[in-house]
Amino acid sequence: MKATIRFLNNSGMKWGIPFMRLFSGEKVRLRLRDTGRTFVAPALAIIGFLLIWSFCASKITTSLGRLPGPAAVWEQANSLWHEHLAERKKADVFYARQEERNAKKYAKNPDAKINTVDFTGKPTYVDQIITSLKTVFMGFTIASIIALPIGIICGLSKTAMKAFNPLIQIFKPVSPLAWLPIVTMVVSAAYVTNNGFFAKSFVISAITVSLCSMWATLINTALGVSSVNVDYINVAKVLQLSPAKKTFKILLPATLPLIFTGLRISLGVGWMVLIASEMLAQNPGLGKFIWDEFQNGSSHSLARIMVAVFTIGIIGFILDRIMVELQKLVSFEKTSQ
């Protein structure tokens, strides 16, 4: 029993615990209440939401037809998935044909120059999700690379903190929409190759994401480093640790939980900001998908945008959970259970 609970807990399946307890047959009333809280209450809330949504949607008529209810959105989600499968099939067929052709050519003349061509179908919904994820991770990585060292410096030195503080406070609340035109112009001027490794729109979106998301990491790192337990600092002092050793053996481990809180907030902010910047930068991710559907204005468009809304929400939630689990891994406050 205990071992199973520990397994569920450690594997991130905490929701399984009340169920298991219920079936173990001890303290049934208490367990029933537990299970009710964990499953029945959220289920009721979701069902209530769907009912209200479908009721309200049926009353609202837009220029694109009736506002889609849950059923219409589900249908579009399916259709997007099937479009994706169909597009993949097309690609497979295309590559198979190309290979066949090349093989023939090669058989005829072993010295023939063989070119392979990439399939140029339109990106599917799944491709767009992947692009969005790549962009957000790129932005998040840039943000972390900038924010962590500055945060550590600010935490170590009060002078640095005072120096950086006004800049941090001023830039922190700026919207991605304000950064985007500037970033666009700068990237267009500085990143002139047309066949670079990254598409321009990708770079623009990623940089905008990092400009908006780095502040949480920076502030949390600075706070963490400056508030390390005096006892740990005393140990470093008595042992006369070198600055490098002090940073890597004492300061960083002590600060990791707070740093991860910052990274977690950063990733959340980055994911939120990403949609807006993709819309304007035309990076082929979820933001562009929404924008295109909006411009497209077909009778399915609103339902498809709602699919995107749920996708964004669910992926954001998953990213957050991943960060929480990572944070648990580095947290030294783990007690043996």
Add this chain to the structure above:
Amino acid sequence: MSLELINVSKGFGEGNARTNVLENVNLEIHEGEFVAIVGFTGSGKTTLVKLMAGLLKPDVGSVLFKGKPVSGPGKERGVVFQNYSLLPWFTVLQNVLLAVNEVYPQWTKRQRHDHAKKYIDMVNLAPALNKRPAELSGGMRQRVSVARALAMNPEMLLLDEPLSALDAITRGTLQQEIVNIWGKDKTTALLITNDVDEGILMADRIIPLNPGPKATLGPEFKIAIDRPRDKTALNDNEDFIKIRNQIIEYLMDIGEEVDPENENCYSLPEIEPVMPRSLFKRQITKAA
């Protein structure tokens, strides 16, 4: 002369909120001597240790180690902190190794490992070698802290209530161990304690610290009992009983003398707020 405190005063805070913890403290500790300072809680004992360790600087007066003013903490003065001060992200072995690596950088990895293990063995923690402090009991943590300080083979050991969280048996063993190491390595030792018996068992001299604020050192009591001292036999030793009664009488007298104006002055423990990592603690304990 190993360690000297000359007219040392130390206070915290400013203006009306200022408390003078120590005032006009004079102390001489000879090389190879074992001195115990006995005092009430909140009388400024920890401040005294921090001054000697170099973690605090005196407001007035000077702290000298081997004739030279103490400018900061150093490896030659090993400290056992009252609150263990173990690094929670390291295992027991790593905690001790951190100190050993700093003191003996010229040794091979193997030598340093063996050295650390020797001292962990000495405090009976070999089975917990690879455990983290969070998995240890308070007493075990304190033993790690003692092992870490001893493994540094310092010229002077500063022990700030190192045994206060231990059970009687472990306490007795460690008292013996510390005295053995002190005798063998010819270190100088300063023990802060609130246990008079412990002081008499271990030290050459006992000096009471009068209660703060403005704490000063009381008259010294020389312990002339032959070493090795046996804890159980000591109970029937007449010298022991006599000196014990003298010290306790003194402490009780000064306890009554405390200035009524300052009676409500408590020095608070040095605690830090808990940082938000507790937010992410698993809630399983709640559910259970």
